[in-house]
Amino acid sequence: MKTEIWGRSITLEATVTDWQGNPVPNVTVTVVHDDGTPYKDGDGNPARDVTDKNGRYKIKTTVKGSYWLEVVLPRQNQKE
Structure with a gap:
């Protein structure tokens, strides 16, 4: 999603x-620059x-300006 303010x-x-x-729990949502x-x-x-x-x-x-929402799903059932 991109918005300008x-x-x-x-x-x-x-x-x-x-x-x-x-x-969906444990999703990281971050406001990011272009x-x-x-x-x-x-x-x-x-x-x-x-x-x-x-x-x-x-x-x-x-x-200030454009921004995006970065959505990162939780890591599930993954081995390091």
């Missing part, structure tokens, strides 16, 4: 679901959250 504080809240509509680097919050941490057991996440950050 100019220097505004935003709050992104949504639920991640699978194709059957079931919530070049793929994460936006940072006021403390310098990446603007991201991990979905809860109900698939919900909430991210507060300030963006």
